[in-house]
Structure formats: C-alpha cells, structure tokens
Amino acid sequence: MYGVAMVLVFYFFRGRKWYFLVAQIFVFIYINCFRVSSLEYGYTVFNYKVYIPQQVFAIFALPVIWMYNGNQGFHSKGIKYLFYIFYPVHMLVLFLISIFL
Structure with missing residues (x-):
C-alpha cells in the first residue's frame, strides 16, 4: 500500500520545481x-x-x-544478466554472513 502511495507521490509531484521536490521529501x-x-x-x-x-x-x-530523465540508459546483454544475477547473489551473501555471525 505504501509503495503504491510513493509511486503516486512521484507521479503527482513530477515537476522539477523546488516545491514539488520539497513535497516529495516531506511525503517520503x-x-x-x-x-x-x-x-x-x-x-x-x-x-x-x-x-x-x-x-x-x-x-x-x-x-x-x-x-x-525518462530515457533508457546504457544496456547490453552482459549488463542485463549482471543485474538479474545481482539480487539473488547479494541475498545469498547476506544470508551466509548472518549464519557466520
């Protein structure tokens, strides 16, 4: 519920005006x-x-x-799979650290 609320805050206050940025900070x-x-x-x-x-x-x-800025950044197959594998691998590393500590 709160994740959806944050997405809506970014949508409704999407301008670059300073008061939109301040509103995002306060709601965040x-x-x-x-x-x-x-x-x-x-x-x-x-x-x-x-x-x-x-x-x-x-x-x-x-x-x-x-x-x-709304544009897709640099991408390639290698970068794509690096990001796909990063999350499960870093979760495994954190799990192993928690076991040993």
Missing part, C-alpha cells in the same frame, strides 16, 4: 518514518538511547530517482 519522510517504521536502529548519543527507523535511510534514494 512521513511514509517511511512514521508509517512503515517497524525496524529501528538504536544508537547512544550523549548517554541517551536514540532510535532511528530503518526506513529513514530510504531518503538517500531520492537524488538517484530525481536524476532519471
């Missing part, structure tokens, strides 16, 4: 920090425990999304 923060924040990281700052929702780090994806 609201959805990712206050609606989807199930996992939290705990940090100690000045002897206080501070919890940061894991989804807050999704904000770093915004500049990459904003750089998309």
Whole structure:
C-alpha cells in the first residue's frame, strides 16, 4: 500500500520545481518514518538511547530517482544478466554472513 502511495507521490509531484521536490521529501519522510517504521536502529548519543527507523535511510534514494530523465540508459546483454544475477547473489551473501555471525 505504501509503495503504491510513493509511486503516486512521484507521479503527482513530477515537476522539477523546488516545491514539488520539497513535497516529495516531506511525503517520503512521513511514509517511511512514521508509517512503515517497524525496524529501528538504536544508537547512544550523549548517554541517551536514540532510535532511528530503518526506513529513514530510504531518503538517500531520492537524488538517484530525481536524476532519471525518462530515457533508457546504457544496456547490453552482459549488463542485463549482471543485474538479474545481482539480487539473488547479494541475498545469498547476506544470508551466509548472518549464519557466520
């Protein structure tokens, strides 16, 4: 549900005007920090425990999304299969790391 909401936010605020970008940031923060924040990281700052929702780090994806210009980028069969294989391989690596830790 929230993933669809984010797609709609990018659709309705798709202009390059500064207030559209600010609106995307605020809605992105609201959805990712206050609606989807199930996992939290705990940090100690000045002897206080501070919890940061894991989804807050999704904000770093915004500049990459904003750089998309509507055109397909460089592609070849090698690059295509590299991206197809990357996800399962990196999930396997993370799984193996979790076993050994």
